[in-house]
Amino acid sequence: MAARMGVVVFPGTNCEYDAIRAVEALGGEADLVWHGTTEVTGYDALVLPGGFAHGDYLRPGAIARFSPVMAAVARFAADGGPVVGICNGFQVLTEAGLLPGALQKNRGLRFLCMPVAIRVESADSVLTEGVVAGTVLSIPINHFEGNYTCDEATLAQLRSERRVVLRYVDNPNGSVDGIAGICNEGRNVVGLMPHPERASDALLGSVDGLVLIEALLGAALRSRSLRCAPPAVA
Amino acid sequence: MAPTQRFTLLVEVQLRAGISDPQGATIERALPGIGLDGVSRVRAGKAFRFELSADDEAAALLLGTQVAERVLANPVIEDATVTVTGPAVAG
Numbered sequence: 001m002a003a004r005m006g007v008v009v010f011p012g013t014n015c016e017y018d019a020i021r022a023v024e025a026l027g028g029e030a031d032l033v034w035h036g037t038t039e040v041t042g043y044d045a046l047v048l049p050g051g052f053a054h055g056d057y058l059r060p061g062a063i064a065r066f067s068p069v070m071a072a073v074a075r076f077a078a079d080g081g082p083v084v085g086i087c088n089g090f091q092v093l094t095e096a097g098l099l100p101g102a103l104q105k106n107r108g109l110r111f112l113c114m115p116v117a118i119r120v121e122s123a124d125s126v127l128t129e130g131v132v133a134g135t136v137l138s139i140p141i142n143h144f145e146g147n148y149t150c151d152e153a154t155l156a157q158l159r160s161e162r163r164v165v166l167r168y169v170d171n172p173n174g175s176v177d178g179i180a181g182i183c184n185e186g187r188n189v190v191g192l193m194p195h196p197e198r199a200s201d202a203l204l205g206s207v208d209g210l211v212l213i214e215a216l217l218g219a220a221l222r223s224r225s226l227r228c229a230p231p232a233v234a
Numbered sequence: 235m236a237p238t239q240r241f242t243l244l245v246e247v248q249l250r251a252g253i254s255d256p257q258g259a260t261i262e263r264a265l266p267g268i269g270l271d272g273v274s275r276v277r278a279g280k281a282f283r284f285e286l287s288a289d290d291e292a293a294a295l296l297l298g299t300q301v302a303e304r305v306l307a308n309p310v311i312e313d314a315t316v317t318v319t320g321p322a323v324a325g
Binding site for chain 1: 253254256257260305306308310311
């Protein structure tokens with residue numbers, strides 16, 4: 001029984017096939033889901049991959065949040081379905097209000113494209129379950145607007161609820177508290193700037209992203225059984 | 235009945251106080267290098283001009299504010315200032 005992923009494609013998304021390739025390498029199944037779709041059914045998890053949705057016009061994710069598919073993504077998330085936004089997908093999830101905070105231009109105004117060391121801070125999310133906290137992974141970043149920011153109250157809440165899922169070992173972009181990835185209160189929506197799908201084969205220079213994608217596939221299968229479970233017998 | 239008046243609006247979007255502004259800081263650091271001294275507190279932002287239909291100026295301001303707050307600015311990091319600058323340009 002393979003987990004079935006929906007990979008959401010906006011005009012300007014460009015990492016959708018990387019995401020599918022990584023999912024399939026681990027035995028999962030994946031389909032492209034066009035942003036004009038208003039229903040997402042039959043999927044165990046959704047991935048919002050990287051790219052430049054709607055050209056990143058206005059702000060990254062600012063137009064994508066109004067795409068028809070986003071209401072369906074929000075319903076899927078509200079039902080407990082795993083949703084992961086990678087890079088531009090993270091930006092879309094913050095603009096859509098599914099994750100708190102915002103992603104600003106990098107400190108130093110450089111577009112950053114390089115492998116970085118990422119520390120798993122919490123194993124309690126759909127992207128990190130089963131990964132020992134403290135594990136350091138080498139995963140590429142590829143962004144101009146990855147500088148995570150939020151107000152102090154939000155940061156305090158993220159910390160106290162252990163919702164900072166991933167941190168940079170050496171903060172490359174000025175993100176508050178070195179944040180590379182966070183999750184929502186339900187821990188089923190995760191956004192991260194690094195690209196695990198680009199660290200999914202030795203040919204790419206690292207396989208460290210596989211543990212995250214594997215965790216997501218596991219969460220996806222469990223989510224299916226939870227959401228499709230027959231009513232409990234009284 | 236649909237509103238018949240057309241107005242021109244200006245929306246200025248600025249990063250909120252306390253939010254770091256790498257663009258503004260970079261511009262500020264560049265100025266002394268070309269002999270433009272004494273410039274400080276540079277903040278980069280965006281300006282949008284558009285026209286809309288409304289019954290009167292107050293209604294135009296209300297609709298423009300909705301456009302600004304729901305789309306043009308991200309309230310997590312930005313503030314928007316909305317001004318009705320006058321009637322729409324003819325033609």
